[in-house]
Amino acid sequence: MAEIRTRFAPSPTGYLHLGGLRTALYAYLFAKKNGGKFILRIEDTDQEREVPGAVDLIYHSMREAGLTYDEGPDVGGDFGPYIQTQRRDLYLPYAMQLIETGAAYPCFCTKEELQQRRDAATARGEQFKYDKHCLHLSKEETKKRMESGESYVIRQNVPLTGTASFEDALFGHVEVPCDTLDDNVLIKADGLPTYNFANVVDDHLMGITHVMRGTEYISSTPKYNLLYEALGWPTPTYIHLPVVMKDATRKLSKRYGDPSFEDLLAQGYVKEAVINFIALLGWCPKEEREFYTLPELVEAFDLDGLSKSPSIFNMDKLVWFNSEYIKKMPFEDYLTMVTPWFDKALAGKQMDYRRLAELMHTRTEVFDRVPDMVRFLAELPEYEVDIYTHKKMKTDPAISLQALQLARPALEKLDNFGEEPLKECLMALAAENGMKNGQMMWPVRIAISGQLNTPGGATEIAYLLGKEETLCRIDAGIAKLEA
RNA sequence: GGCUCCAUGGUCAAGCGGUUAAGACGUCGCCCUCUCAAGGCGAAAUCAGGGGUUCGAUUCCCCUUGGAGCUGCCA
Numbered sequence: 020m021a022e023i024r025t026r027f028a029p030s031p032t033g034y035l036h037l038g039g040l041r042t043a044l045y046a047y048l049f050a051k052k053n054g055g056k057f058i059l060r061i062e063d064t065d066q067e068r069e070v071p072g073a074v075d076l077i078y079h080s081m082r083e084a085g086l087t088y089d090e091g092p093d094v095g096g097d098f099g100p101y102i103q104t105q106r107r108d109l110y111l112p113y114a115m116q117l118i119e120t121g122a123a124y125p126c127f128c129t130k131e132e133l134q135q136r137r138d139a140a141t142a143r144g145e146q147f148k149y150d151k152h153c154l155h156l157s158k159e160e161t162k163k164r165m166e167s168g169e170s171y172v173i174r175q176n177v178p179l180t181g182t183a184s185f186e187d188a189l190f191g192h193v194e195v196p197c198d199t200l201d202d203n204v205l206i207k208a209d210g211l212p213t214y215n216f217a218n219v220v221d222d223h224l225m226g227i228t229h230v231m232r233g234t235e236y237i238s239s240t241p242k243y244n245l246l247y248e249a250l251g252w253p254t255p256t257y258i259h260l261p262v263v264m265k266d267a268t269r270k271l272s273k274r275y276g277d278p279s280f281e282d283l284l285a286q287g288y289v290k291e292a293v294i295n296f297i298a299l300l301g302w303c304p305k306e307e308r309e310f311y312t313l314p315e316l317v318e319a320f321d322l323d324g325l326s327k328s329p330s331i332f333n334m335d336k337l338v339w340f341n342s343e344y345i346k347k348m349p350f351e352d353y354l355t356m357v358t359p360w361f362d363k364a365l366a367g368k369q370m371d372y373r374r375l376a377e378l379m380h381t382r383t384e385v386f387d388r389v390p391d392m393v394r395f396l397a398e399l400p401e402y403e404v405d406i407y408t409h410k411k412m413k414t415d416p417a418i419s420l421q422a423l424q425l426a427r428p429a430l431e432k433l434d435n436f437g438e439e440p441l442k443e444c445l446m447a448l449a450a451e452n453g454m455k456n457g458q459m460m461w462p463v464r465i466a467i468s469g470q471l472n473t474p475g476g477a478t479e480i481a482y483l484l485g486k487e488e489t490l491c492r493i494d495a496g497i498a499k500l501e502a
Numbered sequence: 503g504g505c506u507c508c509a510u511g512g513u514c515a516a517g518c519g520g521u522u523a524a525g526a527c528g529u530c531g532c533c534c535u536c537u538c539a540a541g542g543c544g545a546a547a548u549c550a551g552g553g554g555u556u557c558g559a560u561u562c563c564c565c566u567u568g569g570a571g572c573u574g575c576c577a
Contacts (some may be wrong), residue, residue, distance in 0.1 A: 207575040238572040294511040381540040460536030
């Protein structure tokens with residue numbers, strides 16, 4: 020059996036979006052699972068839409084994701100070049116061959132003319148379809164106009180009757196009536212091929228055996244098969260992948276401000292978590308399991324786990340995956356990763372980062388949420404007195420004031436400001452004064468943190484703050500409660 | 503509008519003619535607890551509707567409905 024070759028063929032129009040990443044991931048997994056090759060090809064035939072730097076962004080994202088390709092623009096290979104504009108001269112001969120056999124024809128209609136006719140058709144409430152006007156030009160006239168340097172395109176000559184079809188490994192047989200198909204442009208006036216043509220030619224020339232791409236291509240694939248047939252080439256196996264949605268009706272897209280892969284990494288998502296989550300979005304493994312490393316995904320991947328319907332990108336679940344990955348991370352790794360996020364809120368403060376990291380490790384869902392969670396350590400936030408009142412802790416402003424007034428001198432006398440001594444001190448104080456633990460701990464924690472929820476209890480916070488700052492904040496609390 | 507595709511809880515989804523219709527996220531309880539998390543236990547929640555086929559449909563077929571994609575000298 021021939022070696023399996025799949026490819027990921029993005030256009031350099033910006034960052035790598037999550038739908039694209041998933042398509043790339045599946046193509047990678049399928050190739051690797053079957054001992055085949057995974058290829059990266061840059062489809063930059065639309066010069067107008069190209070965004071400078073986008074190609075490098077794609078390389079970068081692919082590396083970050085761990086999707087190493089066996090062949091590609093920056094790694095080479097036997098089927099290069101892997102950038103379509105660098106292959107520009109390759110396409111025309113095939114187009115000419117198509118013209119010879121009648122499967123294509125030159126067209127001299129200008130964009131403007133076409134647009135007018137399209138608009139007119141729309142105004143009449145009709146669907147515009149190219150009328151094969153230039154197909155009926157005489158050979159002589161065509162030849163003369165081409166040689167005179169007149170601008171022209173080459174169009175696919177789709178039959179007016181019959182049907183075109185293809186077999187999809189996921190969707191099965193897909194067939195469309197030819198009369199609903201338009202004569203697409205194969206070679207543009209600038210000499211570059213359109214996606215419709217470049218794709219067919221390159222997939223064939225590069226020996227791609229399995230074409231994996233989004234379902235947006237499903238309706239034009241029958242037309243591509245017509246091209247393969249006309250060229251006498253074997254068709255690849257098609258596997259169209261459903262799109263990733265933002266919600267029930269909208270596709271995930273940068274236009275709506277949805278994050279790209281790089282955005283997620285910048286926000287503090289762990290790349291392994293993103294890959295893991297993406298993999299399970301539209302594909303389900305055979306076994307009852309949800310945590311997979313990339314190599315494990317390769318091992319587990321199979322086509323019949325693929326879903327046919329679009330799936331909604333569930334941010335909540337990504338967050339959950341991310342927090343799970345963070346929790347499983349060795350502590351030292353976590354400390355390294357979280358340190359810059361601590362710095363954002365605590366820069367310049369003397370703080371036991373290691374202890375803070377211990378407290379934060381199971382509380383971190385996404386790294387960019389860390390600064391807001393620890394900022395109170397740098398500066399006591401403004402807070403309302405009513406947060407001293409907590410029903411379950413049985414506290415109110417009066418009890419809180421009493422607790423703080425008791426705690427203040429006791430803590431001042433405490434030489435060892437470690438968590439254990441702090442705890443013993445405050446607990447003992449509560450017991451001596453007939454208070455419940457919560458009636459002592461809650462007010463102290465509120466006074467020294469100024470907020471309802473904190474990553475750690477009163478003693479941990481007091482330790483992190485240190486004696487001086489703790490006493491200072493308790494004083495502020497007392498003043499606030501007395502006011 | 504035309505063509506194509508899709509349809510199990512709020513979301514991701516298992517299921518591939520006979521099941522108490524898995525599991526996960528989220529939600530809601532309870533436990534633990536110096537707050538919040540984490541952890542443990544538990545609960546609610548799904549086969550879009552209508553026709554067939556069949557002894558029997560979530561599962562196969564048709565229609566309706568809903569959604570998506572395509573309908574560019576974009577990919």
